[in-house]
Amino acid sequence: MSDDDxxxxxxIETEVALLMRFGEATRRATGTAEHRVLDRAAYVILRHLDAAxxxxxxxxxxxxxxxxxxVTRQVSALQRDGLITRTPDPSDGRGTVISPTAAGLQRMAAVRSARTRLYGELLADWSDEDQAALATLLGRLNQALVNRNRRR
Known part of the structure; x- marks a missing residue:
């Protein structure tokens, strides 16, 4: 590996570390309650259930x-808050399947909307091309992380 590489x-390592730190600090410091109606884990679980x-x-x-x-602990907390339901798993009668409730989807949508507005403000002076490039590169980075974790 060359010195330039x-x-x-x-x-890249420094910028990703800062991104994670500043992202969390921004979420906590944002004045709107919409950002805080779900913790990060609940938001990710509900986003995944909504998509998949x-x-x-x-x-x-x-x-x-x-x-x-x-995940079991996080799902239990979501169930206590009425944000997911459990039903018997049709493929395995001993297990359960988790689904978001209307309230869970509503909270998730509120957080997603608040975050989208925030990124719209932060990136307002970026060109459409730069915003699209950022989205593409972040998607590639996330997919590389997923692929690496699956190989383990």
């Missing part, structure tokens, strides 16, 4: 690259 990868449909805990854990016990 190493410097570039170091910059009802799933059992094992499939959900695999898709989100989380330990099953972690």
């Amino acid at each position: 190493e410097r570039t990868l170091g910059r 449909g009802p799933q059992n805990v094992s499939a959900l854990a695999a898709q989100l690259n989380l330990d099953g016990s972690t």
